[in-house]
Amino acid sequence: MATQSLIPAGDYRTTYAADTTIFPTAGSRYAVWAGLALLCCAPLVLDRYWLSLLIQIGYFAVAALGLNILVGFTGQISIGHAAFFGFGAFASAWLSNNYGIPVFFAIPLAGVMTTAVGLIFGLPAARLKGLYLAIATLAAQYILQDFFARANWFTGGVAGTHAEAFSIFGFAFDTDHRYFYVVLAYLVLTFVLATNLMRSRDGRALVAVRDHYLSAEMMGINLTRYRTLSFGLSAFFAGIGGALYAHYLQFVSVEGFGILLSIQFLGMIIIGGLGTIMGTLMGTAFMVLVPEAMGWITDAVRGSALDRALSLKDNLSFLREMAIGLVIVLFLMFEPDGLAHRWRQIKAYWKLYPFSH
Amino acid sequence: MLRLSLASATVLACAVPALAAEIPIGHLADQSGATSDVGVPYAQGVADALAYVNRKGGIKGEKMNVETVDYGYQVPRAVALYKKWTGGRDKVAAIQGWGTADTEALSAFVTKDEIPYISGSYAAQVSDPTGASGKAKAAPYNFFYGPSYSDALRAMLMWAADDWKAKGKTGKPKYVHMGGNHPYPNSPKEAGEAMAKDLGFEVLPPIVFALAPGDYTAQCLTAKNAGANYAYLGNTGGSNISLLKSCKAVGTDIQFMGNVWGMDENAAKAAGEAANGVVFPVRTAAVSGSTAPGMAMAAEISKVSDPAGTAYRPVHYYTGICAALYMTEALAWAKDNGGLAGPNVRKGFYQKKDWVPAGMEGVCVPSTWSPTDHRGMMEVNIYRAKVSGPTDGALPDLMKAGTIKLEPVKTVTLPRKSEWQGW
Numbered sequence: 001m002a003t004q005s006l007i008p009a010g011d012y013r014t015t016y017a018a019d020t021t022i023f024p025t026a027g028s029r030y031a032v033w034a035g036l037a038l039l040c041c042a043p044l045v046l047d048r049y050w051l052s053l054l055i056q057i058g059y060f061a062v063a064a065l066g067l068n069i070l071v072g073f074t075g076q077i078s079i080g081h082a083a084f085f086g087f088g089a090f091a092s093a094w095l096s097n098n099y100g101i102p103v104f105f106a107i108p109l110a111g112v113m114t115t116a117v118g119l120i121f122g123l124p125a126a127r128l129k130g131l132y133l134a135i136a137t138l139a140a141q142y143i144l145q146d147f148f149a150r151a152n153w154f155t156g157g158v159a160g161t162h163a164e165a166f167s168i169f170g171f172a173f174d175t176d177h178r179y180f181y182v183v184l185a186y187l188v189l190t191f192v193l194a195t196n197l198m199r200s201r202d203g204r205a206l207v208a209v210r211d212h213y214l215s216a217e218m219m220g221i222n223l224t225r226y227r228t229l230s231f232g233l234s235a236f237f238a239g240i241g242g243a244l245y246a247h248y249l250q251f252v253s254v255e256g257f258g259i260l261l262s263i264q265f266l267g268m269i270i271i272g273g274l275g276t277i278m279g280t281l282m283g284t285a286f287m288v289l290v291p292e293a294m295g296w297i298t299d300a301v302r303g304s305a306l307d308r309a310l311s312l313k314d315n316l317s318f319l320r321e322m323a324i325g326l327v328i329v330l331f332l333m334f335e336p337d338g339l340a341h342r343w344r345q346i347k348a349y350w351k352l353y354p355f356s357h
Numbered sequence: 358m359l360r361l362s363l364a365s366a367t368v369l370a371c372a373v374p375a376l377a378a379e380i381p382i383g384h385l386a387d388q389s390g391a392t393s394d395v396g397v398p399y400a401q402g403v404a405d406a407l408a409y410v411n412r413k414g415g416i417k418g419e420k421m422n423v424e425t426v427d428y429g430y431q432v433p434r435a436v437a438l439y440k441k442w443t444g445g446r447d448k449v450a451a452i453q454g455w456g457t458a459d460t461e462a463l464s465a466f467v468t469k470d471e472i473p474y475i476s477g478s479y480a481a482q483v484s485d486p487t488g489a490s491g492k493a494k495a496a497p498y499n500f501f502y503g504p505s506y507s508d509a510l511r512a513m514l515m516w517a518a519d520d521w522k523a524k525g526k527t528g529k530p531k532y533v534h535m536g537g538n539h540p541y542p543n544s545p546k547e548a549g550e551a552m553a554k555d556l557g558f559e560v561l562p563p564i565v566f567a568l569a570p571g572d573y574t575a576q577c578l579t580a581k582n583a584g585a586n587y588a589y590l591g592n593t594g595g596s597n598i599s600l601l602k603s604c605k606a607v608g609t610d611i612q613f614m615g616n617v618w619g620m621d622e623n624a625a626k627a628a629g630e631a632a633n634g635v636v637f638p639v640r641t642a643a644v645s646g647s648t649a650p651g652m653a654m655a656a657e658i659s660k661v662s663d664p665a666g667t668a669y670r671p672v673h674y675y676t677g678i679c680a681a682l683y684m685t686e687a688l689a690w691a692k693d694n695g696g697l698a699g700p701n702v703r704k705g706f707y708q709k710k711d712w713v714p715a716g717m718e719g720v721c722v723p724s725t726w727s728p729t730d731h732r733g734m735m736e737v738n739i740y741r742a743k744v745s746g747p748t749d750g751a752l753p754d755l756m757k758a759g760t761i762k763l764e765p766v767k768t769v770t771l772p773r774k775s776e777w778q779g780w
Contacts (some may be wrong), residue, residue, distance in 0.1 A: 048440065048443070050441045052444060056437070149538065158458075158540060159458065244361020249433065249436045253433060255431050255433065258429070
């Protein structure tokens with residue numbers, strides 16, 4: 001993947017620390033701070049609908065980040081991510097409902113529990129690769145889903161279970177305006193965590209496993225350990241995301257964690273850009289907003305001259321579903337490196353403007 | 358690039374509907390999920406009735422802005438849609454809902470937000486507005502039009518007990534509950550089994566079959582080997598059709614009792630002779646072809662989506678109409694009596710006793726809701742599906758020729774027992 005650096009000419013790095021900085025330019029650092037400040041003001045100006053979309057992007061992005069560590073950074077594959085997402089949701093609800101553990105602690109604990117489950121299901125990863133591993137993770141998806149439907153003590157069975165609202169010292173974060181901050185805090189925390197992880201020795205080992213596992217092994221990287229670890233890490237983020245989802249909806253049902261959601265997670269990271277932290281957030285936003293945008297468009301078309309001329313009527317809703325698919329296909333055809341790549345190109349365009357090279 | 362993004366932003370900005378001075382109504386429909394076979398006609402009935410009311414001037418002169426969304430029978434999607442409808446400035450005045458799982462999941466939310474929720478689920482669990490029965494949580498904002506699943510099953514079991522005697526059979530009849538492992542088929546399970554025991558049935562272990570069409574030979578063999586005489590089918594038409602066909606192939610001798618969503622004209626056509634003899638409750642006092650006075654208005658409503666007036670409307674369509682019209686009358690009362698806030702609309706449901714929406718006489722069964730009891734009706738109209746030949750061809754022709762018939766069997770009026778409330 002060709003990347004265009006935005007570091008000004010003459011800016012030489014003389015230490016490793018300077019070389020691995022998160023923000024290569026002061027401008028990008030300020031932009032992130034400004035973006036965060038803007039997001040903090042969002043509940044003051046946005047209504048519940050828009051906030052619910054942002055919250056959705058938030059908890060899905062946390063979980064998708066885990067998948068990106070697994071798929072994008074380590075080169076493994078998983079089509080059972082939704083099951084780990086679900087496990088985190090149920091675990092957090094279970095901990096707070098049955099043991100009186102405040103939701104504040106239940107969310108990270110659910111992440112830890114999901115990590116344990118992820119490590120178990122990650123064990124085949126030590127021996128399997130590619131499609132074989134994909135099918136092994138598919139098994140994880142079905143085993144866990146079946147477990148959710150049967151384990152009444154844990155999940156409430158098919159009827160689902162209630163999840164407490166997030167609260168600190170009796171102050172309940174039970175509205176979208178308040179819960180937004182909880183998700184934002186977790187989003188920032190997990191993204192910083194993942195970014196730093198990728199700058200660490202272990203993170204580089206994961207990338208080495210992806211790029212060339214034989215070379216990595218010859219360099220002394222324990223493949224089994226890192227492949228399994230990557231599953232554990234991925235499950236951790238999925239668990240946190242799931243827990244955030246549970247306490248947002250305040251209701252968890254087995255139906256939410258099917259294979260379709262797993263595929264959607266894959267869609268998020270592929271569209272966002274495999275192996276980029278920033279891309280994960282972009283891809284998630286894309287996957288959450290496209291169906292909504294298609295909804296707005298079909299609402300606008302409904303009853304209009306176009307609708308009458310083509311007598312679409314009820315078919316509009318089906319057109320909507322098809323259009324979502326089409327947008328994704330077109331996107332993959334024309335932007336296979338993901339949104340993160342496109343974003344880098346936009347930045348480079350403005351950096352180099354008016355000269356294209 | 359820039360131009361493209363600007364253009365798409367403009368399109369999106371224009372697309373957001375800006376409809377303020379209307380009454381927003383949310384409508385959850387299952388048009389693509391596991392229960393879409395009956396979800397489609399019911400949702401059509403609701404949508405047509407609401408559009409009809411709008412055509413006639415709306416709620417006391419104010420039109421409704423109905424948003425019908427297919428949520429695919431997925432609880433999380435229903436919860437997300439609910440959040441959308443109750444957020445922002447255009448908070449919905451009421452919601453037309455659908456499934457049991459999502460109705461139960463949303464029950465706590467609608468209670469908190471005080472939003473009347475008229476459901477397509479008749480789970481007894483959401484029929485206790487105060488929670489005084491101790492068997493279910495308080496659901497003060499949940500309403501449904503029809504007998505609860507439990508009450509309908511109780512009535513069918515009463516009929517079954519009589520039927521067993523009428524056939525001159527001796528010994529204990531065996532009863533089995535069949536359905537998917539899902540809140541909807543499970544909802545009346547305990548109530549039905551308790552009632553069956555009281556009536557002298559031997560209760561067999563329940564048999565699970567999925568809420569989607571499939572091969573259910575194994576389940577039929579289980580029921581046959583256990584010697585079941587009466588079986589309750591908790592699923593909707595689509596999966597029941599598969600089961601009935603499998604059971605016919607296996608050669609069982611079981612009197613099947615569908616629930617209100619378990620059998621209709623379309624299911625009888627699809628199942629063919631396998632559906633012959635299945636009894637099921639019908640929530641309206643009339644079915645297609647009836648001459649009840651309300652059928653004229655129902656025909657007008659049907660023309661909203663079928664201007665030619667030729668479409669055949671199954672039982673669920675009329676039920677959808679009734680459910681929608683009860684809501685619009687409650688809204689109308691609220692508008693005259695303090696505004697469209699949730700608590701007022703809720704009061705609107707309590708204003709009359711044995712009440713039928715205007716113009717629907719003889720179609721909607723007189724219903725009564727009270728602040729302490731949301732069991733709208735205790736009257737259960739039991740029908741039998743009769744299939745007397747091959748069911749190829751169009752449904753209206755089959756109904757006209759009498760190849761498929763819905764025969765009224767018995768109307769059971771259950772006592773309004775307080776111990777039956779909530780389960």
